[in-house]
Amino acid sequence: MDVLINLFVASHIIGVAALLGGWLTQLKSLSTGDVRIAPSMVHGALVMLVTGFILVGLNEADDVELNQTKISVKSLILIAILVAVFIKRKEERIPKPYFAAIGLLTMTNVVIATTWT
Numbered sequence: 089m090d091v092l093i094n095l096f097v098a099s100h101i102i103g104v105a106a107l108l109g110g111w112l113t114q115l116k117s118l119s120t121g122d123v124r125i126a127p128s129m130v131h132g133a134l135v136m137l138v139t140g141f142i143l144v145g146l147n148e149a150d151d152v153e154l155n156q157t158k159i160s161v162k163s164l165i166l167i168a169i170l171v172a173v174f175i176k177r178k179e180e181r182i183p184k185p186y187f188a189a190i191g192l193l194t195m196t197n198v199v200i201a202t203t204w205t
Contacts, residue, residue, distance in 0.1 A: 089150050096146065100139040104198060106132030107169070111191045123187045125177045133170040140166065158204050165197045 110126035117123050140163065147154055172190050176182045 093146050096139050096143050103132045103135030108194050125173050129173045130177050133173055137166055162200055165193050169193050
């Protein structure tokens with residue numbers, strides 16, 4: 089079971105990298121106002137959501153005690169990110185505050201994941 093959990097943890101981290109990496113690559117365009125939602129941001133958020141829920145299920149099946157409050161907060165933030173990137177994914181330009189909020193929420197989720205014990 090540990091190998092399976094570790095594979096999904098790795099997949100979850102790859103999803104974070106895709107979402108945050110897509111956001112970071114758009115920062116260069118922020119000064120011109122040409123920021124958009126990169127496809128990797130949508131795919132990364134989807135991967136994070138799916139692998140996150142699978143990880144919860146696998147850990148529950150392995151009788152690991154989980155912090156349900158932390159999982160709920162992270163899930164709500166991730167759903168907000170996913171909705172935000174999905175709604176604006178086809179637009180050529182998105183507002184700077186909207187774009188900044190996506191990055192801020194993503195980084196908040198990473199901080200929660202790494203510091204909330």
